[in-house]
Amino acid sequence: xxxxxxxxxxxxxxxxxxxxxxxxxxxxxxxxxxxxxxxxxxxxxxxxxxxxxxxxxxxxxxxxxxxxxxxxxxxxxxxxxxxxxxxxxxxxxxxxxxxxxxxxxxxxxxxxxxxxxxxxxxxxxxxxxxxxxxxxxxxxxxxxxxxxxxxxxxxxxxxxxxxxxxxxxxxxxxxxxxxxxxxxxxxxxxxxxxxxxxxxxxxxxxxxxxxxxxxxxxxxxxxxxxxxxxxxxxxxxxxxxxxxxxxxxxxxxxxxxxxxxxxxxxxxxxxxxxxxxxxxxxxxxxxxxxxxxxxxxxxxxxxxxxxxxxxxxxxxxxxxxxxxxxxxxxxxxxxxxxxxxxxxxxxxxxxxxxxxxxxxxxxxxxxxxxxxxxxxxxxxxxxxxxxxxxxxxx
Numbered sequence: 001x002x003x004x005x006x007x008x009x010x011x012x013x014x015x016x017x018x019x020x021x022x023x024x025x026x027x028x029x030x031x032x033x034x035x036x037x038x039x040x041x042x043x044x045x046x047x048x049x050x051x052x053x054x055x056x057x058x059x060x061x062x063x064x065x066x067x068x069x070x071x072x073x074x075x076x077x078x079x080x081x082x083x084x085x086x087x088x089x090x091x092x093x094x095x096x097x098x099x100x101x102x103x104x105x106x107x108x109x110x111x112x113x114x115x116x117x118x119x120x121x122x123x124x125x126x127x128x129x130x131x132x133x134x135x136x137x138x139x140x141x142x143x144x145x146x147x148x149x150x151x152x153x154x155x156x157x158x159x160x161x162x163x164x165x166x167x168x169x170x171x172x173x174x175x176x177x178x179x180x181x182x183x184x185x186x187x188x189x190x191x192x193x194x195x196x197x198x199x200x201x202x203x204x205x206x207x208x209x210x211x212x213x214x215x216x217x218x219x220x221x222x223x224x225x226x227x228x229x230x231x232x233x234x235x236x237x238x239x240x241x242x243x244x245x246x247x248x249x250x251x252x253x254x255x256x257x258x259x260x261x262x263x264x265x266x267x268x269x270x271x272x273x274x275x276x277x278x279x280x281x282x283x284x285x286x287x288x289x290x291x292x293x294x295x296x297x298x299x300x301x302x303x304x305x306x307x308x309x310x311x312x313x314x315x316x317x318x319x320x321x322x323x324x325x326x327x328x329x330x331x332x333x334x335x336x337x338x339x340x341x342x343x344x345x346x347x348x349x350x351x352x353x354x355x356x357x358x359x360x361x362x363x364x365x366x367x368x369x370x371x372x373x374x375x376x377x378x379x380x381x382x383x384x385x386x387x388x389x390x391x392x393x394x
Contacts, residue, residue, distance in 0.1 A: 114198020
């Protein structure tokens with residue numbers, strides 16, 4: 001690169017600093033809004049899909065009158081006779097609403113998970129935690145993530161947590177350990193106890209579970225096994241991992257409509273800026289180009305100078321937008337933007353965004369922005385540069 005051309009481009013940016021600053025901050029605002037929304041969407045969706053990917057292939061629930069009921073554990077023995085199944089296990093889990101006026105929604109829903117201390121769990125994370133903290137769980141103490149601990153501290157709980165069972169009995173459970181292994185939604189909403197204690201807190205009867213989970217190593221067998229379970233127990237709802245995945249994708253498609261509104265607003269604002277800049281050159285810029293031609297500059301050199309000038313402007317705005325978006329989403333936890341994709345009225349505990357960026361999408365935004373902007377800007381510059389200098393200077 002010719003250093004003289006680069007130096008002239010930088011000098012030109014400084015000479016028109018007021019106009020360039022307005023354009024820079026306009027681009028910065030529009031792109032930051034767009035990229036922050038993308039970062040938020042990528043992060044939440046990856047957290048949700050990560051949780052789904054850890055689930056077994058089939059979940060069996062008992063349904064009575066359209067409501068989910070406790071399911072008999074004895075049904076495991078009949079289900080595991082079906083060919084193609086690698087394991088069948090009961091799950092003890094449920095939601096526990098923790099009401100408190102200091103929480104934004106008047107309370108949050110925790111997920112109570114009761115683990116079997118002597119068998120592997122359906123989820124590898126739970127299995128590892130059960131093995132590592134076996135003695136703590138065996139002592140009927142509570143395991144939870146760092147963010148869940150911060151939430152219950154709002155209720156002035158430090159060393160224990162008071163649960164109220166469905167029959168109104170208060171059960172005080174000591175806090176055994178705040179574990180680092182739980183991340184994302186698990187860190188903010190999951191409370192892990194022994195299976196017996198989980199039954200007590202949730203009001204499950206002995207010999208019953210919340211649902212039954214089935215592992216199937218061959219994906220081609222899932223639908224066939226699902227049909228066999230339904231024929232075996234017509235009062236059950238049999239849900240596959242793909243069903244859950246589709247449901248969450250539908251939720252993101254719905255909330256993506258709100259994101260689309262942000263995208264349109266951001267894109268429209270960006271288009272207006274580009275249109276204003278590229279619809280025509282000001283008189284001063286036309287005179288500058290004509291003067292450069294008159295003193296012997298070639299058309300190629302003028303286009304190179306202007307290309308460098310505008311490339312520096314739009315590229316610096318794009319990079320600044322990415323940095324600002326990262327800070328907004330992953331350091332300040334995406335204020336306001338997060339509510340579009342994960343509404344606070346769902347009584348979910350506060351959670352921290354986990355950095356997850358789809359690099360190709362971000363590179364695509366950078367490429368489209370650079371190409372579109374530079375193409376629209378350089379065309380009128382080229383048209384002005386090919387005009388006879390004497391005509392432009394009249």
